[in-house]
Amino acid sequence: MKRRDLVSALLSAPWMTGTAVAAASDWVQRFGYPSGWGPLRDWTDKTRRVGNYSGGFERMFPTHTIATSAPASPLRVELREPPPFTSSAGTTTTFDAFLEAWPTTGLLVARKGTVLFERYQFDRSAEMRMTSWSMAKSVTSLLLGICIDRGLVRSLDDTPDTYVPELKGTLHGGISLRNLANMSSGAAILHDRDNAWLYPKMLTGRVADCEAAVREWTAVAEPPGTRFNYNELCPLTIGMVIRKVSGGTLAQFCQQALWQPLAAEADASWFCDSKEKEFNCIGFGARLRDWARLGQMLAQNGAMQNRQIVSEAWVRECTTWSDKDAQVRHGVGMRGMGYKCFFWHPKADGSWMMMNGHHGQRLLVDRATQTVLVHTAVEGDPPWQRELFRLFDAATRMTA
Numbered sequence: 001m002k003r004r005d006l007v008s009a010l011l012s013a014p015w016m017t018g019t020a021v022a023a024a025s026d027w028v029q030r031f032g033y034p035s036g037w038g039p040l041r042d043w044t045d046k047t048r049r050v051g052n053y054s055g056g057f058e059r060m061f062p063t064h065t066i067a068t069s070a071p072a073s074p075l076r077v078e079l080r081e082p083p084p085f086t087s088s089a090g091t092t093t094t095f096d097a098f099l100e101a102w103p104t105t106g107l108l109v110a111r112k113g114t115v116l117f118e119r120y121q122f123d124r125s126a127e128m129r130m131t132s133w134s135m136a137k138s139v140t141s142l143l144l145g146i147c148i149d150r151g152l153v154r155s156l157d158d159t160p161d162t163y164v165p166e167l168k169g170t171l172h173g174g175i176s177l178r179n180l181a182n183m184s185s186g187a188a189i190l191h192d193r194d195n196a197w198l199y200p201k202m203l204t205g206r207v208a209d210c211e212a213a214v215r216e217w218t219a220v221a222e223p224p225g226t227r228f229n230y231n232e233l234c235p236l237t238i239g240m241v242i243r244k245v246s247g248g249t250l251a252q253f254c255q256q257a258l259w260q261p262l263a264a265e266a267d268a269s270w271f272c273d274s275k276e277k278e279f280n281c282i283g284f285g286a287r288l289r290d291w292a293r294l295g296q297m298l299a300q301n302g303a304m305q306n307r308q309i310v311s312e313a314w315v316r317e318c319t320t321w322s323d324k325d326a327q328v329r330h331g332v333g334m335r336g337m338g339y340k341c342f343f344w345h346p347k348a349d350g351s352w353m354m355m356n357g358h359h360g361q362r363l364l365v366d367r368a369t370q371t372v373l374v375h376t377a378v379e380g381d382p383p384w385q386r387e388l389f390r391l392f393d394a395a396t397r398m399t400a
Contacts (some may be wrong), residue, residue, distance in 0.1 A: 033122060036060065043204060049359065049378035050105065054128045058269050058285060061203065062276050064251035066259045066268040073263035073305055075289055077115045085394035088386045095119075098391055102384050104360070106130060106376040109395045110292040111369065112299075116398050118288070122378075129269060129285040130376040133357030136270070136284035137235045139258075139294075141181060141342035143242050143250065145314030146257045152245040153177070156317070156341075157324075160237050164244045170215050172237040179224040180234040181341040182328045188219035189231045198232060208273040210236050225324070228333025232281040235342060239280035250278040261309045262297060264290040282357070288374045295365045295372030298353055318343050319350030319367075346389060360384065364392050371396045 035056025038045020043052070043060065052060070087093045095117065099107065105124045109117040120126065132139075147153040153163065156178045160167050167173025175185045202210040214237050221229075239250055246253040251270050259268055268290065271283040286294075297303065302310035318341040321329045330338030330348035338345035344354040346364075355363035360377025362385075373392045377384075 041204075044359075046378070050122045050124070053105065053131050053359070053361075053376065053378060054124055055131075055285075057131050057283065058129075058271060061271040061279075061283070062274065063269050063271045064249055064276070064278060066251050066255045066270060068264040068267050069260040071263065072265035073293055074113055075110070075115060075265070075293065076113060077118070079118065080116055080398065082109070082117050082398055083394050085390050087390060088383070093387075095391060095394075098387060102360070102377065102387070103379045104375060104377045106288045106374070108288045108292055108372075108374040109398065110296065110372045110374075111398070111400045113296060114400060115289070115292065116400065117395070124376075126287065126289060127266075129266065129287055130291075130361070131269075131283060131285040132291070132355070132361045132363075132376075133282045133359065135291075135355035135357040135361050135363060136280055136282050137342040138355040138363075139254065139284050140235050140238055140242070140250075140280045141318060142258060142310050142314075143254060144177070144181065144238055144341075145310050145317070146253075147242055147245055149311045149314060153241065156181070160241050163241050166211075166215065167237070167240065171218055171220065172214050172233060175224045175237070177238060177241065178324060180237050182225075182325055183228050183230045183234050183333075183339060183342075184225050184327050185229070185231070185234050186220060186222045186224040186226055187217060187229070187231070187233060188221035189217065189229070189233060191229075191231050195232065202232070202236070203273055203279050206274060209275050209277075210273045210279050211240055211275070211277055214240060225327060228328050228339055235281040236279075239278060243277070249276075250280055258309060261307060262290075262293055262304055264293060266290060288376065291363050291374040292372050295363050295374065296370070298365045299367055299370035299372060301367075317341060319345070319353060321350075352392075362388065364388075366392070366396045369396045371398070 033050040034048050035051030037043055038048050082095045084092050084094050105122050106120045157176050159174050159176055161173035179185055198213055202208055202213045214233055217233055242250055266287050269285040270278045272278050297309055301312040302308055302315045327333055328339040330345055333339055344356045346352045351367050353365040360380030362375040364373040373395055
């Protein structure tokens with residue numbers, strides 16, 4: 001294809017014109033859903049997102065494998081027609097209409113070990129590992145909870161420098177694990193502004209070092225615990241603690257303490273900086289069915305196949321708020337949403353737990369009905385998320 005024709009195709013593509021569509025006829029298909037770096041080394045170039053989110057990123061960065069162990073925990077497939085639901089515009093709509101309207105790569109609904117709905121688009125499949133983006137922060141939370149369960153970390157109110165000598169005298173070394181996990185560090189950092197500087201230093205650069213970025217950040221805006229301020233340095237600091245107390249990589253600890261006890265059906269992955277330290281604020285990859293198993297474990301208060309993997313106490317910690325967490329209660333840090341220990345909370349009572357990733361990666365768990373929804377995509381905006389919540393509410397009423 002001539003360059004002018006390629007440019008014309010790019011400019012006329014649905015994503016470029018601002019219309020989110022999921023049609024398999026989108027022009028990207030003609031190039032086999034490419035992956036890799038985009039123009040000017042843009043690693044989130046829209047034309048490559050389908051390929052990158054389903055394995056491409058793993059070839060672009062150093063990656064640790066998190067091995068599974070056989071046999072996989074049971075996950076029956078009993079597909080059925082989901083019920084219609086009311087859209088945010090007040091009209092009756094369907095799961096199919098949602099999939100036609102938004103660039104979803106995979107959508108799965110399960111309850112108590114049974115898959116009730118499963119659909120893939122853009123030539124993706126159930127065997128593909130999908131990169132979760134910031135859902136990795138919630139995986140980090142589960143690993144922190146296991147560290148506390150095992151006595152490797154004594155308290156959520158300890159500071160990182162208690163466990164990581166390299167953090168002595170640094171800003172993040174003196175902030176409690178609680179305030180870090182609640183994105184309330186007090187650091188003068190803005191996610192949208194500072195990531196343009198931080199990401200080359202932490203991940204995309206040739207000598208990227210995420211731990212150095214944590215140690216070197218000194219700017220302070222306010223006392224810790226003052227307000228919710230989402231940023232990457234909070235989970236990266238906790239990642240340093242987990243590596244130190246577990247005595248290995250995050251991938252090794254995740255494999256031994258979470259992934260193999262969960263009895264996932266396939267290996268997971270976590271990509272790293274140039275020092276092969278997991279960039280644990282993003283980058284965890286797994287099949288949708290294994291994300292569903294993780295959601296099932298949360299719905300079952302941390303247990304899977306009669307084995308307690310994460311303590312019920314940690315699940316309770318992640319879904320309740322004390323006076324120490326007042327700044328992240330539902331509706332306080334942000335309108336219509338709460339936060340706690342790297343989990344998002346669309347409902348004030350903590351009954352819905354959400355792992356939330358950029359461009360539409362979501363794991364939603366309704367603890368009351370034990371319904372789990374996994375969604376992967378290549379774009380997302382507020383109207384899309386509102387519709388997904390309504391779809392999930394309908395999913396909780398599906399007959400099992």
